[in-house]
Amino acid sequence: MNVKSWAPSCVANIINVPLHLGVSRTSQGSILTYKMVLKNLPSAVLLGALSVATPRRGIVRLSDSSAANRLSWIAAFAVALVVKQMFKRSKLIQDGAKASEEEYDYIIVGGGTAGCVLAARLSEDPSVRVLLLEAGGSGQALMFSRIPVAYTLLWRTKHVWQFYTEPQANANGKKKFWPRGGYLLNDSMVQCPDRAARAQMGAPEDYTRWGEIIGDDAWKWDNFKKYFKKFERYMPNPEFPDVDLSTKGRDGPMRIGYFSFASKQSLDFVKACTNLGIPYSPDFNGDKGTLGVNKVLTYIDETRTRVSSESAYFTKDVLARSNLKVVVNATVTRIITEKVGEEVRTVGVEFAHSKDGPRYTVKSKKDAILSAVLTSLQILLLSGIGPTEELNKHNIAVVHDLPSVGGNLVDHPVVDVYFRSKLPTPKWVKPQNVGEALRLVGAMLQYFTMRTGAMATNFGESAAFVRSDDTKLFPEEDFPEKIEDTTSGAGSPDLEIFTTPFAYKDHGEVLFPGNTFAIHAVLLRPKSRGTLRLKSTDPWDAPSMDPNYLSEREDVQKLVRGLRLILKVAKQDPLSPHFIHTDQTAELDHAMHLKSNEELEAVVRERVETLYHPTSTCRMAPLAEGGVVDAGLRVYGVRGLRVCDASVFPEIVSGHTAGATLAVAEHLADIIKGEGRA
Numbered sequence: 001m002n003v004k005s006w007a008p009s010c011v012a013n014i015i016n017v018p019l020h021l022g023v024s025r026t027s028q029g030s031i032l033t034y035k036m037v038l039k040n041l042p043s044a045v046l047l048g049a050l051s052v053a054t055p056r057r058g059i060v061r062l063s064d065s066s067a068a069n070r071l072s073w074i075a076a077f078a079v080a081l082v083v084k085q086m087f088k089r090s091k092l093i094q095d096g097a098k099a100s101e102e103e104y105d106y107i108i109v110g111g112g113t114a115g116c117v118l119a120a121r122l123s124e125d126p127s128v129r130v131l132l133l134e135a136g137g138s139g140q141a142l143m144f145s146r147i148p149v150a151y152t153l154l155w156r157t158k159h160v161w162q163f164y165t166e167p168q169a170n171a172n173g174k175k176k177f178w179p180r181g182g183y184l185l186n187d188s189m190v191q192c193p194d195r196a197a198r199a200q201m202g203a204p205e206d207y208t209r210w211g212e213i214i215g216d217d218a219w220k221w222d223n224f225k226k227y228f229k230k231f232e233r234y235m236p237n238p239e240f241p242d243v244d245l246s247t248k249g250r251d252g253p254m255r256i257g258y259f260s261f262a263s264k265q266s267l268d269f270v271k272a273c274t275n276l277g278i279p280y281s282p283d284f285n286g287d288k289g290t291l292g293v294n295k296v297l298t299y300i301d302e303t304r305t306r307v308s309s310e311s312a313y314f315t316k317d318v319l320a321r322s323n324l325k326v327v328v329n330a331t332v333t334r335i336i337t338e339k340v341g342e343e344v345r346t347v348g349v350e351f352a353h354s355k356d357g358p359r360y361t362v363k364s365k366k367d368a369i370l371s372a373v374l375t376s377l378q379i380l381l382l383s384g385i386g387p388t389e390e391l392n393k394h395n396i397a398v399v400h401d402l403p404s405v406g407g408n409l410v411d412h413p414v415v416d417v418y419f420r421s422k423l424p425t426p427k428w429v430k431p432q433n434v435g436e437a438l439r440l441v442g443a444m445l446q447y448f449t450m451r452t453g454a455m456a457t458n459f460g461e462s463a464a465f466v467r468s469d470d471t472k473l474f475p476e477e478d479f480p481e482k483i484e485d486t487t488s489g490a491g492s493p494d495l496e497i498f499t500t501p502f503a504y505k506d507h508g509e510v511l512f513p514g515n516t517f518a519i520h521a522v523l524l525r526p527k528s529r530g531t532l533r534l535k536s537t538d539p540w541d542a543p544s545m546d547p548n549y550l551s552e553r554e555d556v557q558k559l560v561r562g563l564r565l566i567l568k569v570a571k572q573d574p575l576s577p578h579f580i581h582t583d584q585t586a587e588l589d590h591a592m593h594l595k596s597n598e599e600l601e602a603v604v605r606e607r608v609e610t611l612y613h614p615t616s617t618c619r620m621a622p623l624a625e626g627g628v629v630d631a632g633l634r635v636y637g638v639r640g641l642r643v644c645d646a647s648v649f650p651e652i653v654s655g656h657t658a659g660a661t662l663a664v665a666e667h668l669a670d671i672i673k674g675e676g677r678a
């Protein structure tokens, strides 16, 4: 069958079926409303068109199409574009000149995970004026940002920064791809939907360590946990009755729950892990800690729509506040400071809409707050705040010598293991043959009509958090070497293994033919540290990023343990029967168990990639211990300047980083409000 000849009619069906159901089922009192159907329409059209076609890499061979077919495609895209315009968020302004005419109490740089929280919370006080400057545009305006499965379709597009690390000396010299939220292009985004939507916040002891490092009990778990509750709106799911609701936030803006789709293999992975002795964890985020296995909690709501901090915090009411201004496509180029006696004070920030366009300055009366994560450090350096040596290298006048800016870069490295699956796996992103394309269409119909099914997967479906020194899993006779404990405490993990419903390489660029499944090992508490440095003084030039993966041998040894655990789980019931263990395809790993530990170390160095969690380049720590900000997230030595994003983490958490970032921002908003009252 010719894929292209039936594809337009599939798209037409996708449009027609929800419309039809919308009419008939709403009249019967069903949850499907016209509004919902209309809301889904553009997503359906565009996703259908893109996913089914995918001709660009020649994975699906399409024969010549008729003029009628081409016209159908053009019509589908035209409808999508028109509706997309209707969804654009009119409250987000693009007029830098207008924004710079006024003064603001707080200027927030970067409207990502932390920035949206801060803008919304600080502007709750009508007496303060808040400006948010974001290099991208609205993530909400992008249809793919709302469909759980669709986020990877954005990765190699203009909406996502195409960052690469420096060549990694301990990972076979390869540069690693670091996709990040929108950047400097006219239609990139405030809140990049490039996230796997996983809501694992880290272990309680991680935060107790934070409090110890900075010497402030407010950051310790017992006090800090209220900020996780503050952003969370946990939506109970009857399939997960064991969650202790008393530990959950119930009325925060971020809807969180067990609503994502998980494949049969991922569900059986949970059982296989428990059969191996890994305890079932009803909730990775409870007071009892992270250790255990379960399907993952996600920032996907009960309608199987992705939740971002933009969608959750920038409600219509918040955007309507007269004391909040959000300027998009506004790249901050530096912080403006003045010296009063010995004191360096922040006066405002400079920004531009394009590299060659005019630069605007805008005044801050109280604080400028950097929430631009990887670029927070770049902005500091471009403003003359950082290590003198580094500033001298680029002939930047030193405003304040701050030696640790840009050091301490740490990330979660991940290594994949690939299996041949017996179960058919729909390749939602890139169907490789007619059968897979048909399964995709079926999944789309299910999603757009019932809001269920495989399109509601977040990819990282189930996970186990373990310790690499757990002798039940890693018996001493097989693993005699003693490895330094880098966890935050006895109840915290340093390894995670998680499943994805098919195998891929290069961040989804390469999919293996046929039915596959993958399990991944993540090192949660690496010892290796890297740096972020300026490449040039051009704010449009991405900084040089060197996570220095695997520079510490223990990191490699722990990941080898992760691979051994994956291979054991794969042979465990009830997961094992889903795999064809005799498959000898070179790219798959059914013979990996035959490799020695030294050979597995080579696999780790060859395959290591990022889990997209770089943190700690503007650490909250005492100045003498490599700190850049204090317990109030104030930059040492510069008045009126704070950093609030994942770069302030004193140590990387042994979970995923968005939750910790949201809580940090909630906490800072409270700190600032408290200062205002004082």
Ligand SMILES: Cc1cc2nc3c(=O)[nH]c(=O)nc-3n(C[C@H](O)[C@H](O)[C@H](O)COP(=O)(O)OP(=O)(O)OC[C@H]3O[C@@H](n4cnc5c(N)ncnc54)[C@H](O)[C@@H]3O)c2cc1C
Pocket (backbone or CB within 6 Å): 109, 110, 111, 112, 113, 114, 115, 133, 134, 135, 136, 179, 180, 181, 182, 183, 189, 190, 191, 192, 194, 195, 196, 197, 198, 199, 200, 330, 331, 332, 333, 371, 372, 373, 375, 376, 379, 611, 612, 613, 614, 644, 645, 646, 647, 656, 657, 658, 659, 661
């Ligand atoms: C592909 C991917 C998948 C991920 N999956 C998960 C997951 O499943 N679960 C999880 O917990 N975490 C996940 N993370 C990590 C998590 O998203 C980040 O740790 C978190 O978003 C960090 O928030 P932030 O506010 O520090 O930075 P960001 O959310 O990245 O926000 C920074 C913002 O600053 C803007 N900006 C940058 N420079 C400038 C400038 N010069 N001027 C103005 N604005 C600027 C950017 O456009 C961006 O909007 C993922 C990350 C990626 C990239």
